[in-house]
Structure formats: structure tokens, C-alpha cells
Amino acid sequence: MKQLALFVVTTFALGTTAFNTPQIPLNWTTQFACAVDVPSRVLANVVTNQYTDNTPATCIQRCDAATFAFAGVEFSDECHCGTGLVGTPASAPVSDCNMACTGDPTLSCGGSLRIQIYKSPALPPGAWTLQGCFLDTATSPAFGSPVVHQTFNTNLDLVNQCSNYCAHIGYPFSGVENASDCQCSFGLDPSAQIRSLSECSSTCPLPAGAGNEFCGGFERLEVYKFSAN
Incomplete structure (x- = not known):
């Protein structure tokens, strides 16, 4: 008591x-x-x-x-x-x-x-559009700071996985690199260097046997930008 x-x-x-x-x-x-x-x-x-x-x-x-x-x-x-x-x-x-x-x-x-x-800081409903393939090295980063890096259990449908993750944490730029790394940012670095899309040649599998998609490349970031509906 x-x-x-x-x-x-x-x-x-x-x-x-x-x-x-x-x-x-x-x-x-x-x-x-x-x-x-x-x-x-x-x-x-x-x-x-x-x-x-x-x-x-x-x-x-x-x-x-x-x-x-x-x-x-x-x-x-x-x-x-x-x-x-x-x-x-x-x-x-x-x-x-x-x-x-x-x-x-x-x-x-x-x-x-x-x-x-x-x-949540999550972005509203919208769409992601491809911005291009960019050089991404320690001295020539594609994204401006801050950059959030994320990896997933699988790289199945990596482009969508990455875009959904970036949208959830409120970042309007997403990028995939070397078929494994997902990056989120608020924009490109002012000195970002665009490269030919052919240099983003790493591939990731798509669901249900739908084939593969391009997922950046070695030191090449495949960049997408969000726009609200």
C-alpha cells in the first residue's frame, strides 16, 4: 500500500x-x-x-x-x-x-x-526524375554537404529503394553508386561534374524477373531529383 x-x-x-x-x-x-x-x-x-x-x-x-x-x-x-x-x-x-x-x-x-x-520530415507525394551521371570522388563529390549514405539488405530495385529512403528523411536529391551505395542530399555540389550516362553502367536487379536497371558506377553517381505532385 x-x-x-x-x-x-x-x-x-x-x-x-x-x-x-x-x-x-x-x-x-x-x-x-x-x-x-x-x-x-x-x-x-x-x-x-x-x-x-x-x-x-x-x-x-x-x-x-x-x-x-x-x-x-x-x-x-x-x-x-x-x-x-x-x-x-x-x-x-x-x-x-x-x-x-x-x-x-x-x-x-x-x-x-x-x-x-x-x-516526420518526409517529402509530400511526388516524382523523381533522372538528372544524369556525375563524377563522385573524395575531391570531386557529386552532392553538396550534408550527404546521408545508406545501404540496404539487397540491391533489388535499388533506385526506388534509395529514392523512397531519401523521401522519407526529407532529402530531395537521391543517388545510387556502384550498384550498392544510396546517397541523399539537398542538392548537387557547386563543382559537380556531369559525365556521360554510359559511365553509370553498373546494374541492379528489378523485381519479379523484370530484368535489370542501371545503378551508377565506380565513382559515378546516378542522380535523381524530387518534385512534388
């Missing part, structure tokens, strides 16, 4: 004082510090789960891994993942998000029909 009483007192005390500012990982941003949720939910195509380690950060990480663009914490242990917003949620006073997270009682995780909403 003494342990239960201590828990109740601690929860009440946190509810009447300011919570700590949560860490927001993966370049996500806060969309609503506290918003009104409704029984039909304000996140589109929402998937809701309850976790004993729920925090804004763990919820964001789970939603991001499942390729959702929105995350929300509510009622202490609820993590909501969605593809967008249903209209514009009504803002609520931050004091309404007064329930401690199950994963960290120094942080708030919404309240009763009160949700803290976070958004």
Missing part, C-alpha cells in the same frame, strides 16, 4: 508542475504541443498501440520505422501513428496534456482526448 500511495503522490505532483521538454528524434518536429483528439481520431489512417515504455521519442521511432508521417502520444501509454491529419485539429492548452508518460514520468504524453502531435 505504501508503494501505491507514493506513485499516486508522484503522479499528482508532476501533473501540477512543468514537465521536461522531450527529445524529438529523427528530425521530426512538433506540430501540436497539445491538441484535442476525438473518438474518430484526428490522425488519418491511424494505428494505435499501448506501450509501457511510451514517450514522444519512442512513439516517433515506432511510427517512423513503420513509415508513418505523423505520430502522437495520448493518455499516458498510447502511441498513435498516422499518414496525415483529418482536417486541422483544435489546439488545447498545454496544461491539458497532463498525463505522465509510462516510459518516463518526467515527460507528458497527452491526456484524456488530448494528443501531442509530431510530424
